[in-house]
Amino acid sequence: MDYSQMVEDALKGVVRSAMQKASTDGLQGNHHFYVTFLTRYEGVELPDHLLERYPNDITIVLQHQYWDMEVNEDAFEVSLSFNKLPTRIRVPYDAITSFADPSVQFGLQFQPQGMEATEGGNLVLSNADDNAPDAAPDTPSDPVEEEEKQGEVVSLDAFRNKT
DSSP, X not given: OOXXXXXXXXXXXXXXXXXXXXXXXXXXXXXXXXXXXXXXXXXXXXXXXXXXHOSSEEEEEESSSEEEEEEOSSEEEEEEEETTEEEEEEEEGGGXXXXXXXXXXXXXXXXXXXXXXXXXXXXXXXXXXXXXXXXXXXXXXXXXXXXXXXXXXXXXXXXXXXX
């Protein structure tokens, strides 16, 4: 049994549930989400100008300026403002590398399927693929993401078999 994968799938269910609640009820109080995901992961839909600016990963903030969020079993879609331009994106949960709600000091980190962590903590593809990133760089600096991440992050590496 692959318990680490079962745990990761369950925790992605937490992300899905949080997104579903936000899509139906809105984000109440100070709740807001930081979602970091791999921009070239299969199923991610981003405009070309964002892929050029963020070729490996991006962190989006869901707080005040997001619209029309749709939450599905395998992905969420949302409209955001990038440089004052409304943009629709699609993010599969498997592309997410971290999720945080700093208002309650909650965070999760994920290792996307098909990716492995190196000793330095970077992610690399398990199977070579020229269309995917070879490492996840630092989070890009963007006006949308200027607020510093806070909170406790739960890493699944503590539960993984190290053999």
